[in-house]
Structure formats: structure tokens, C-alpha cells
Amino acid sequence: METLKNKVGRTITAIVVIILLLVGSVGYIAWYNLFREVPTYYESTEEHFKYGSIGTENAEGIPYWIWLVLPRLFPEKLPGSGGYTSLGLTWEEGKETPVGISKKTIGFPRQGITCAVCHTATYRKTAKDKPVIVPTGPAIKFDAQSYTRFLLESASDPRFTSNYILPAIEYNHEFSFVEKLLYRYLIIPQTKKALLEQQETLAWMDSRPNWGPGRIDPFNPVKFRTLGLPLDDTIGNSDMMPLWNQKQHQGFALHWDGLETSLTETVNTGAIGDGATKDAINIPGLQRVEEYITNLDPPKYPFSIDSALASRGSKIFDSNCASCHAFGGEKTGTVIPIEEVGTDRHRLDMWTKQAADTYNEFAEGYDFDFDNLRKTDGYVSVSLDGLWLRAPYLHNGSVPNLIDLLETPENRTNVFYRGYDVYDPENVGFVAQGSEAEKVGFKYDTRVAANGNQGHLYGTDLSSGEKKALIEYLKTL
Ligand code: HEC
Ligand code: HEC
Structure with a gap:
């Protein structure tokens, strides 16, 4: 005969089992769905x-x-x-x-x-064409x-x-x-x-x-949000950069002002800046990205090039530009002091030594730790591979095309439209004026703070024939 005690004991066990099952399945359902x-x-x-x-x-x-x-x-x-x-x-x-x-x-x-x-470009040879997508190129339209x-x-x-x-x-x-x-x-x-x-x-x-399309303030969000540094009134608006061909950029300073020296850290800070947390950051996935951007060649200029003219231009490049921009150039990929290059200084002043030091502490103890962030005093003489697709030019994207870059700042365009991806092979940049560009694009005014188009006077004193040849050569890079 079963005793009452046994019966009660069995019932309690059954209830407990049912409760556990219920809690377990609610837990499982919650885990599964969330x-x-x-x-x-x-x-x-x-x-x-x-x-x-x-x-x-x-x-x-x-x-x-x-x-x-x-x-x-x-x-x-x-x-x-x-x-x-x-x-x-x-x-x-x-x-x-x-x-x-x-x-x-x-x-x-x-x-x-x-x-x-931010790192995929598109371009169209004419307004009627479908956009060509170039992964690792600087985003031109994305706002x-x-x-x-x-x-x-x-x-x-x-x-x-x-x-x-x-x-x-x-x-x-x-x-x-x-x-x-x-x-x-x-x-x-x-x-x-x-x-x-x-x-x-x-x-x-x-x-x-x-910011407008193709630009962001890349590090103020990191300073104020990720690193918890106090608000300041700096403006860091800067152009997206291409990522291709890192194999030839070994040892170059990274970012417009060279605030990083390690490619792996630049890739990982890229993910943190985009909202990945220290625990969720996908390091193997980022290693794959790093390999990809290391080995990918820059895209070729999609219009015809006058090769005789370009070869004359190459000599002009050698004597005026190569020391800072050719692979193997003595100063290529190094930081050129702001006093020397003379471009807008807002982006440079946005990044501080305190921000660099704090970011270097940020991932202490994690296997993707940062150690190579720093404060510099100028902008990097970037490599010009795939230059045709890097327009608009300079770190703040303040110069719409190469014709303009070889003009003195007084003669560069003050107001143009960016974010329209039809290419302009005449001026070597994107179409930045006219009704279509105005309709789609963002009005870029160089008189607005951080948009200045001054400085980088190199090549501005060449004759118009020399400039023409130099630009033909620049298309081949
Ligand atoms: C929201 C836009 C945005 C996203 C997303 C983004 N970047 Fe960038 N990236 C930029 C901008 C803008 C710059 C230039 C910033 C500066 O120095 O002012 C840059 C610069 C870089 C550079 C330096 C290139 C050079 O030649 O110096 C590398 C490398 C880079 N990014 C890699 C990445 C990787 C890898 C990711 C994804 C994990 C990423 N970025 C995500 C906008 C972005
Ligand atoms: C003393 C070094 C130096 C010399 C010489 C020099 N540059 Fe530069 N160049 C720079 C620096 C630094 C930058 C980045 C400036 C910035 O973005 O504010 C730059 C940027 C550029 C850019 C913009 C790249 C981009 O992605 O937007 C182009 C194009 C360029 N230079 C072409 C030339 C040409 C052509 C010559 C020769 C006529 C030349 N440079 C000579 C240092 C130099």
C-alpha cells in the first residue's frame, strides 16, 4: 500500500519537474528568440x-x-x-x-x-549607365x-x-x-x-x-561615445579613403593625419568606431577583410588615356610630386607638417594626444589590443594609386577634380555639388556642377568651417601644357 507521504512526495516531485520544464522551456524560448x-x-x-x-x-x-x-x-x-x-x-x-x-x-x-x-565606390561613365560598384573604393554617395x-x-x-x-x-x-x-x-x-x-x-x-555624402566626422563619435571624453568644439569632417592595394602601402602612416601606424589596428578600430563592442568584434572576419584590402589592386581608369602625353607627364610627376607620392618616394606615406602642406587644419585639430592615449588603453587585456594610436602635426602624403576614383580631393574633399587641384586656391571652385556618381573625364573627378549634380548632390561650400580648400600648392605653378601632361599621367596611377 502506498502511504500518503509517498503520494504527496510524488506529487511534489511532479510539480517541481513541471515547473522546471516550464521555466526551462520559457528560458529556452527566450534564449532562442532573443x-x-x-x-x-x-x-x-x-x-x-x-x-x-x-x-x-x-x-x-x-x-x-x-x-x-x-x-x-x-x-x-x-x-x-x-x-x-x-x-x-x-x-x-x-x-x-x-x-x-x-x-x-x-x-x-x-x-x-x-x-x-563607407569603403565601396560607385561610378557611371554616363548618366544612362548602371553604376559600376568598386569594393574598397571610397563611398561617394553614401550620406x-x-x-x-x-x-x-x-x-x-x-x-x-x-x-x-x-x-x-x-x-x-x-x-x-x-x-x-x-x-x-x-x-x-x-x-x-x-x-x-x-x-x-x-x-x-x-x-x-x-558632413554631406562621402564624408563623416570619423573620430568625434569615438572620442565622445566610445572613450567617454568630454565634448569639445572640434570639427573632424573628412573624406572616405580607399582601402585597396595595402600591400604597396607597407609602413605608411594611416588615416589622413597618420594617427595610426598599424594596419591591423586600423582595421579593428574601424569596427569599434562602427559600433562593434570589445566582446562582439569579429576578429577572424576582420582578418579576412585585412587580407582582402592588402591584395586587391586599384581599379584602372575606365576612359582612354593618351599614352605619349602621359609619358611626358610622368617626368613632370618625377620632379614635382614623386618624393611625396610615388612608391619608394622618400616622404611617401609620412606626415607632412601642416605648416608645409597648408591645407585646412580642422581635421588635424580634432584628434588629440589625450584621445590617442585613451584609445591605446581601451582594449587592454584583449588580444586585439591597441598600442599605435598617436597625435601628429600634419597630413599624410597619401599614395595616389587609383587616384581617379579618389575624387573629390584632399582630406576634406574640398577640391572637386584634378584640374582644380593644380590651380592656386583663389582659382579653385568655391561651391560645387558632391554625391553624384557620374564621372567627368575632362576635369578628372565626378560631375560636380549642373542641374543633375545639383539635384542629387550636396552643396559643398568651401567657406564653411572645416571645408577650406587652401594649401597643397604643389604643381600650381606649372605651365598649362605641363599640367595637361601631368594630369594624363595621374590617370594611369
Ligand atoms: C562610417 C564610415 C566608415 C566605416 C563604416 C569604416 N570606415 Fe574606414 N575610414 C572612413 C573614413 C572617413 C576614413 C578616413 C578618416 C580620417 O582619417 O579622417 C577611413 C580610413 C580608413 C583606413 C585608413 C586608410 C589609409 O590609407 O590611411 C582604413 C585602413 C580603414 N578605414 C579601414 C576600415 C575597415 C577595415 C572598416 C571596417 C571594419 C572601416 N574602415 C569602416 C570611414 C569608414
Ligand atoms: C611635400 C610633399 C608633397 C608634394 C611634393 C606633393 N604632395 Fe600631394 N599631398 C601631400 C599631402 C600631405 C597630401 C594630403 C593633404 C590633405 O589631404 O590635406 C597630398 C594630397 C594630394 C592629393 C589628394 C589625394 C586624395 O586622395 O584626395 C593629390 C591628388 C595630390 N596630393 C597630388 C599631388 C601632385 C600631382 C603633386 C605634384 C605636382 C603633389 N601632390 C606634390 C603632399 C605632397
Whole structure:
């Protein structure tokens, strides 16, 4: 005969087991839907560069389904039609995200940014052509500031609620019961909260000149947010740089002012600057990026070149430019003091010794530690490989084309439009004037703070015949 005691004991055990199972499955469901990481892998290194995760989804990634429908729900906050492409993103046919946006599941699908969002160029030979996409080239159209503002302004809109967003998502995607509950009560409200918090940490942008497409203030966000340094009033607006052909840049100082000397650290700080955390940063994925940018050749000039004229130009280059810009030149890839090069100094003054020292302490104890950040006193005499696609020129992108760069500053263009990707082989740069450029582009005024087009007088005193030959040669680089 079973005793009462035994019976009670069995019942209690059963209840405990059921509770544990319930808690366990709720725990499992929560883990599965909120934290389970599904690694992404792209066989092709180019695809990895364009779409592979660098670890920015965990902390700064927006839930993919919400991100996808925002342009449809808040089109009035975008500069034009075409959703995210109106902000200069390039969307290849058949892809789930534009170039430079990753999609990774951490519980639920999230998007993040990759190096390619700023480091992929496009150009068109004529307005009728489809854009040619050049991975590792400097982004010409992407307006990172307007993109960020679009997301933040959408989040501050009172309509950013589950009731408004869920039906739009369900148009593309069928939710499971649990998923829908999580989106309604947790994921959508939390996304709004996180974006509004981010808005506060980016408020400093609003008191400084706009970046415009193809430019960002790369290190003020790092100073104020990542490193927690006090706000200052510096403006660091600078042009995107190309990443190709690092094999020939060994030993060159990196970034416009040479604030780094190690390529690996530059790659990893790139990911931290984009929002990867110390724990989520994808180091193996970044090693692949580093190999890719090391071995990739610069793109060739896509129009015809007069080779006899170019070979005359090469001699002019040798006597006027090679010491600072040719591979093997005595000063190539080194920091030229600001007093000597004479270009706008805002970008240089944005970076401080305190910022360099703090960043060098940032990842102490991690295996990707930083040690080579520093403060310099000028700008790097950058290598000119793939020069034709680096326009507009100089660190702040203040000179629209090579013809202008060889003019003295008084004769350089003061107002032009950037962000239009049709190429202008006459002037060697992008089309920067005229109705189409005005319609699509951002009005760049060299009289605005940090936009100055002064300095770099090298070659400005050559004769017009010599300049013509020199420019023909520069197309071959
Ligand atoms: C939001 C735009 C943006 C993203 C994303 C970005 N970069 Fe950059 N990168 C820039 C800009 C702008 C510069 C030049 C900054 C300066 O020195 O003023 C730069 C400079 C560099 C340089 C220096 C190149 C040279 O020749 O000196 C390297 C290398 C680099 N980035 C690699 C990366 C890698 C790798 C990633 C991804 C992990 C990345 N960047 C992500 C905008 C970006
Ligand atoms: C004393 C060294 C020095 C000499 C000589 C020199 N440069 Fe430069 N060059 C620089 C520096 C430094 C920069 C970066 C300045 C900046 O961005 O503010 C630069 C930038 C450039 C750029 C812009 C690159 C880009 O990606 O935007 C071009 C183009 C250029 N130089 C062409 C020339 C030509 C052509 C000559 C010869 C007529 C020449 N340079 C001579 C130091 C030099």
C-alpha cells in the first residue's frame, strides 16, 4: 500500500519537474528568440567584405524587419524616393540588404554596418549607365549622417509604435505566435528606446556643419561615445579613403593625419568606431577583410588615356610630386607638417594626444589590443594609386577634380555639388556642377568651417601644357 507521504512526495516531485520544464522551456524560448547567435559565412571574400558581419549587430544593430520597413513608414523623412538608396546606399539586385549592411541572427535577424558602407565606390561613365560598384573604393554617395538622422527621427516620431510597425512587417514576413508577442511588447519598444538614447549621444553633431555624402566626422563619435571624453568644439569632417592595394602601402602612416601606424589596428578600430563592442568584434572576419584590402589592386581608369602625353607627364610627376607620392618616394606615406602642406587644419585639430592615449588603453587585456594610436602635426602624403576614383580631393574633399587641384586656391571652385556618381573625364573627378549634380548632390561650400580648400600648392605653378601632361599621367596611377 502506498502511504500518503509517498503520494504527496510524488506529487511534489511532479510539480517541481513541471515547473522546471516550464521555466526551462520559457528560458529556452527566450534564449532562442532573443540571444541565439547564427554565424554568417560568405565563401567569396568580396561578398564577405560587402555583407559579412564585423560584430556591429549586437550593440547597435537594428532588428532587420523593423529596419526594412522604416523607409515605407516614414518616407517623408528621406531626401527622395527609393528608400535607403536615396541616402546613397547601393542595393544590388536580389540582395536582402544594400552593400555595407550585414544581416545576422542574434535571437532575431538584426542588421549592422560593415566596412563596405563607407569603403565601396560607385561610378557611371554616363548618366544612362548602371553604376559600376568598386569594393574598397571610397563611398561617394553614401550620406552616413543623413542615414543616422533618418533612423533617429523615425524613432522619435510618435507613430513609431508596435501598432504602426507590426502590420508593415507582416506584409513581408509571417511571424510565429511567440515572435509576434516579442516584437509587440519587447523588441519594438526597446528599439525605440535604444535609438532615442543614441540620439542624445549624437546631439553634438547638430551644432556643427553637415558632413554631406562621402564624408563623416570619423573620430568625434569615438572620442565622445566610445572613450567617454568630454565634448569639445572640434570639427573632424573628412573624406572616405580607399582601402585597396595595402600591400604597396607597407609602413605608411594611416588615416589622413597618420594617427595610426598599424594596419591591423586600423582595421579593428574601424569596427569599434562602427559600433562593434570589445566582446562582439569579429576578429577572424576582420582578418579576412585585412587580407582582402592588402591584395586587391586599384581599379584602372575606365576612359582612354593618351599614352605619349602621359609619358611626358610622368617626368613632370618625377620632379614635382614623386618624393611625396610615388612608391619608394622618400616622404611617401609620412606626415607632412601642416605648416608645409597648408591645407585646412580642422581635421588635424580634432584628434588629440589625450584621445590617442585613451584609445591605446581601451582594449587592454584583449588580444586585439591597441598600442599605435598617436597625435601628429600634419597630413599624410597619401599614395595616389587609383587616384581617379579618389575624387573629390584632399582630406576634406574640398577640391572637386584634378584640374582644380593644380590651380592656386583663389582659382579653385568655391561651391560645387558632391554625391553624384557620374564621372567627368575632362576635369578628372565626378560631375560636380549642373542641374543633375545639383539635384542629387550636396552643396559643398568651401567657406564653411572645416571645408577650406587652401594649401597643397604643389604643381600650381606649372605651365598649362605641363599640367595637361601631368594630369594624363595621374590617370594611369
Ligand atoms: C562610417 C564610415 C566608415 C566605416 C563604416 C569604416 N570606415 Fe574606414 N575610414 C572612413 C573614413 C572617413 C576614413 C578616413 C578618416 C580620417 O582619417 O579622417 C577611413 C580610413 C580608413 C583606413 C585608413 C586608410 C589609409 O590609407 O590611411 C582604413 C585602413 C580603414 N578605414 C579601414 C576600415 C575597415 C577595415 C572598416 C571596417 C571594419 C572601416 N574602415 C569602416 C570611414 C569608414
Ligand atoms: C611635400 C610633399 C608633397 C608634394 C611634393 C606633393 N604632395 Fe600631394 N599631398 C601631400 C599631402 C600631405 C597630401 C594630403 C593633404 C590633405 O589631404 O590635406 C597630398 C594630397 C594630394 C592629393 C589628394 C589625394 C586624395 O586622395 O584626395 C593629390 C591628388 C595630390 N596630393 C597630388 C599631388 C601632385 C600631382 C603633386 C605634384 C605636382 C603633389 N601632390 C606634390 C603632399 C605632397
